[in-house]
Amino acid sequence: MKKIFKKSDGFYDTFFRKPGDDKQSTTYCSGCGHGIVHKLVAEALVDLDMLDKTTFISPVGCSVFAYYYFKCGNIEAAHGRAPAVATGIKRALPESYVVSYQGDGDLAAIGTAEIIHAANRGENITVIFVNNAVYGMTGGQMAPTTLIDQKTTTTPRGRSRENEGMPIKVAELIATLPAPVYVERTSLHDISHIMKTRLAIRKALRFQKEGKGFTLIEVLSQCPTNWKVKPDQAGEWIKKHMLPYYDLGVFRDTSREAEQRTGGPMNRKASDHLKPGKLMEKIGIKSESESLHSSFSEKMTIDHELKIRIAGFGGQGVLYLGQILCQLALKNEYRATWFPAYGPAMRGGTANCSVVLSNREIASPIFSMSDILVAMNQPSFDKFSPFVSPDGYLFCNSSIISVEPDYEAELRDRRIKLVSIEATSLAEEAGFSFSSNIVILGKILKTLPYFHKEDVFSLIKRKFRNKEKLIQFNVKAFTLGFEA
Amino acid sequence: MARYFLKGNEAVVVGALVAGCESFYGYPITPASEIAHAASEYFPTLGRTFLQAESELASINMVYGAASTGQRTMTASSSPGISLMCEGISYMAGCELPCLVVDIMRAGPGLGNIGAEQSDYNQLTKGGGHGDYLTIVLAPNSVQEMIDFAILGFDLADKYRNPVVIAADGVIGQMMESVSFPEDYTPLYQDKPWALTGDKNSERRLHTSIYIENDELEAHNMRLQEKFSRMKAAEQRAEEYMTEDAELLLVGYGSVSRQLKAVVNNVRQRGVKAGLFRPVTISPFPAVRLEKCIRGKKRIVVAEMSSGQLHYDVKALVGNDIPISLIGKLGGNLIEEESILREVL
Numbered sequence: 089m090k091k092i093f094k095k096s097d098g099f100y101d102t103f104f105r106k107p108g109d110d111k112q113s114t115t116y117c118s119g120c121g122h123g124i125v126h127k128l129v130a131e132a133l134v135d136l137d138m139l140d141k142t143t144f145i146s147p148v149g150c151s152v153f154a155y156y157y158f159k160c161g162n163i164e165a166a167h168g169r170a171p172a173v174a175t176g177i178k179r180a181l182p183e184s185y186v187v188s189y190q191g192d193g194d195l196a197a198i199g200t201a202e203i204i205h206a207a208n209r210g211e212n213i214t215v216i217f218v219n220n221a222v223y224g225m226t227g228g229q230m231a232p233t234t235l236i237d238q239k240t241t242t243t244p245r246g247r248s249r250e251n252e253g254m255p256i257k258v259a260e261l262i263a264t265l266p267a268p269v270y271v272e273r274t275s276l277h278d279i280s281h282i283m284k285t286r287l288a289i290r291k292a293l294r295f296q297k298e299g300k301g302f303t304l305i306e307v308l309s310q311c312p313t314n315w316k317v318k319p320d321q322a323g324e325w326i327k328k329h330m331l332p333y334y335d336l337g338v339f340r341d342t343s344r345e346a347e348q349r350t351g352g353p354m355n356r357k358a359s360d361h362l363k364p365g366k367l368m369e370k371i372g373i374k375s376e377s378e379s380l381h382s383s384f385s386e387k388m389t390i391d392h393e394l395k396i397r398i399a400g401f402g403g404q405g406v407l408y409l410g411q412i413l414c415q416l417a418l419k420n421e422y423r424a425t426w427f428p429a430y431g432p433a434m435r436g437g438t439a440n441c442s443v444v445l446s447n448r449e450i451a452s453p454i455f456s457m458s459d460i461l462v463a464m465n466q467p468s469f470d471k472f473s474p475f476v477s478p479d480g481y482l483f484c485n486s487s488i489i490s491v492e493p494d495y496e497a498e499l500r501d502r503r504i505k506l507v508s509i510e511a512t513s514l515a516e517e518a519g520f521s522f523s524s525n526i527v528i529l530g531k532i533l534k535t536l537p538y539f540h541k542e543d544v545f546s547l548i549k550r551k552f553r554n555k556e557k558l559i560q561f562n563v564k565a566f567t568l569g570f571e572a
Numbered sequence: 573m574a575r576y577f578l579k580g581n582e583a584v585v586v587g588a589l590v591a592g593c594e595s596f597y598g599y600p601i602t603p604a605s606e607i608a609h610a611a612s613e614y615f616p617t618l619g620r621t622f623l624q625a626e627s628e629l630a631s632i633n634m635v636y637g638a639a640s641t642g643q644r645t646m647t648a649s650s651s652p653g654i655s656l657m658c659e660g661i662s663y664m665a666g667c668e669l670p671c672l673v674v675d676i677m678r679a680g681p682g683l684g685n686i687g688a689e690q691s692d693y694n695q696l697t698k699g700g701g702h703g704d705y706l707t708i709v710l711a712p713n714s715v716q717e718m719i720d721f722a723i724l725g726f727d728l729a730d731k732y733r734n735p736v737v738i739a740a741d742g743v744i745g746q747m748m749e750s751v752s753f754p755e756d757y758t759p760l761y762q763d764k765p766w767a768l769t770g771d772k773n774s775e776r777r778l779h780t781s782i783y784i785e786n787d788e789l790e791a792h793n794m795r796l797q798e799k800f801s802r803m804k805a806a807e808q809r810a811e812e813y814m815t816e817d818a819e820l821l822l823v824g825y826g827s828v829s830r831q832l833k834a835v836v837n838n839v840r841q842r843g844v845k846a847g848l849f850r851p852v853t854i855s856p857f858p859a860v861r862l863e864k865c866i867r868g869k870k871r872i873v874v875a876e877m878s879s880g881q882l883h884y885d886v887k888a889l890v891g892n893d894i895p896i897s898l899i900g901k902l903g904g905n906l907i908e909e910e911s912i913l914r915e916v917l
Binding site: 105107118140141142143146152153156160161162163164165166169172173174175176177179180181183184185192201202204205224274361362363364365367368370371372373374375376411415418423424425426427428450451453454455456 | 574575576577578586589590592594595597613614617619621623625626627629630631633634635636637638639640641643645659661663667743746747748749750753754755757758768769770771772773775777778779780781782784785788827830831832834837867906908909910
């Protein structure tokens with residue numbers, strides 16, 4: 089005799105993961121819709137030849153143990169997070185299939201962000217959304233899809249619009265997004281609708297197989313236990329309470345227009361193993377040790393930790409001046425650290441960075457007293473000039489900083505050498521008002537010849553590669569500062 | 573050897589790429605955002621996955637999904653974001669899934685500010701998420717270590733099938749320094765018979781942290797505890813600087829240890845016998861090394877950008893035999909060398 093109703097081959101032969109002696113029946117209550125939906129999904133996966141390549145995501149809720157049943161790769165997700173987990177799996181294994189199975193509490197409450205964004209990205213996954221208008225596993229509490237006046241263990245007086253708001257229509261909500269390919273709501277309340285659900289699930293899975301994109305099937309499903317009705321009355325309950333509010337049908341179908349996703353950004357193959365040097369070349373990070381001009385005879389040597397603070401307005405190139413000093417140091421086989429004052433201060437207003445250059449390992453990148461202060465505006469001068477060490481240098485952009493004679497005397501008393509330079513106006517003379525930092529760099533290297541100017545030029549060329557004008561302006565700015 | 577001049581936040585990404593990390597899922601937050609910037613640039617260039625998620629919750633769960641396939645995968649954030657990720661980290665520890673999480677610690681509690689702090693210490697080393705789990709937490713104090721620990725972190729994650737955290741403070745994330753890379757590197761522990769592979773091999777593979785029977789969960793937890801014991805025994809790391817003859821022992825990690833080193837150099841010139849003990853792994857806490865190190869010391873000073881979270885662990889080990897004091901700086905302010913000098917001299 090031919091069996092016409094049997095357990096799907098999409099299920100494990102025995103439910104070996106299930107605790108206890110009964111490894112054949114499911115954990116679901118009698119009359120529960122999950123068993124039906126499980127069977128429809130399992131059969132579809134087999135019939136569409138997708139099962140072996142499928143990863144099934146079990147949610148939190150009554151179907152938390154869906155992995156007892158589905159004969160494929162299984163993973164359990166935290167409450168609400170299944171679409172994010174699905175994203176991670178699908179991006180890693182774009183040739184495989186991912187089914188995210190979620191209930192109403194999971195998907196429509198705690199996981200609202202994850203489902204909307206996975207749908208909106210058009211992840212090529214299938215979401216089976218089982219809506220039974222109640223939290224089953226947790227003990228019959230209100231779900232986002234609980235109907236108005238429906239009594240649950242947390243709405244003992246019935247859900248009220250005033251207190252809890254209206255039930256969420258997930259299918260309609262997801263269908264408003266531009267990316268999803270197929271969104272349908274079906275119901276399990278009678279045989280003909282179960283057959284419609286069967287078709288909808290098959291359609292959604294087929295679209296995933298064809299690489300079309302995100303699909304979601306919302307299934308109105310029975311929970312006789314928490315509805316407190318007899319299993320054979322649960323279909324009637326759906327008809328009476330759910331159907332008037334939750335319209336059945338297709339809310340979105342762009343499967344015809346959906347382009348094949350193959351070759352898109354989601355279908356990246358695992359990259360080759362690259363040696364670090366090759367990898368750096370490929371991502372375009374250049375090494376600092378390509379050319380040296382250390383033959384410069386009059387060069388000063390750094391034989392201690394040279395602490396340099398550079399401060400000014402955001403946009404004056406404060407941070408870059410610090411970086412280029414470090415790069416010069418590295419070219420000359422010194423050690424260097426650079427640390428910026430970061431955060432809101434950088435978004436307009438003041439900027440400063442701390443640079444340490446040394447001929448040995450640098451202990452701390454942070455200091456309070458500096459050997460050199462480069463003050464590019466008045467507030468920086470006022471704030472940091474008290475923190476220059478004796479015998480230190482204070483480079484000051486005299487275009488926009490005025491130093492009172494009294495204070496000049498005080499600096500002399502502190503054995504601080506004040507070096508003034510009209511950086512802003514010389515930058516304008518060079519043809520590029522943003523190059524006052526480079527003007528000052530010229531002045532620094534003239535005053536303190538630690539590095540060769542050819543090294544500066546090669547760094548400028550590298551920084552502004554392919555921007556001939558900017559290279560010219562900055563070289564000129566440096567020269568004006570150097571000769572001022 | 574080629575030297576590169578990189579920011580900490582960029583270096584950790586390049587280190588991860590060298591380690592063979594295939595995907596990055598993240599959400600921007602200061603002062604960790606440059607990690608996402610660099611990842612968004614470099615991962616796709618190499619044909620790997622970068623995705624800006626809708627939240628830190630989604631980020632860590634995408635990492636959870638990616639890790640379940642055996643891929644090396646990572647995320648990065650800063651303190652408030654790490655708080656959100658603790659849920660996922662607990663799940664990953666429960667499922668025994670490896671990943672790398674980078675935390676560029678900022679000042680808290682709550683939104684706090686974007687200045688550097690180390691006040692995620694307890695959250696990272698004592699759990700953070702729910703349940704009995706432990707992660708290895710590496711605390712770099714240089715840009716070079718952002719690279720080295722990204723590589724080491726992935727190896728340790730795969731070795732133990734457990735999340736590994738890099739806990740760097742804002743200073744290490746934001747600073748630039750010259751670095752180098754290993755000439756060659758091959759990822760260790762790449763045999764992953766547990767991975768979901770999207771084919772027939774996965775038919776009986778499962779990742780879950782739910783064990784509905786108490787006894788089963790207890791057995792699972794005992795297995796995890798046994799693993800955590802192995803981690804504790806094998807992975808304690810610390811750096812000692814001039815501790816041998818030291819009478820004064822300074823203890824600190826991350827960027828603070830750099831300032832402490834400067835202080836050691838400074839006071840040694842003045843004839844003070846000082847040394848530095850730096851926990852490199854703040855979890856597992858390097859108790860064995862510290863216990864040995866404190867022998868014969870006359871005084872201990874702990875410096876941290878938090879309110880005594882590290883001090884608590886040091887004190888628990890030292891007891892009352894050696895006087896121990898705390899310099900705890902809060903609010904995103906850095907500890908200045910001078911203030912340490914005032915305390916120790």
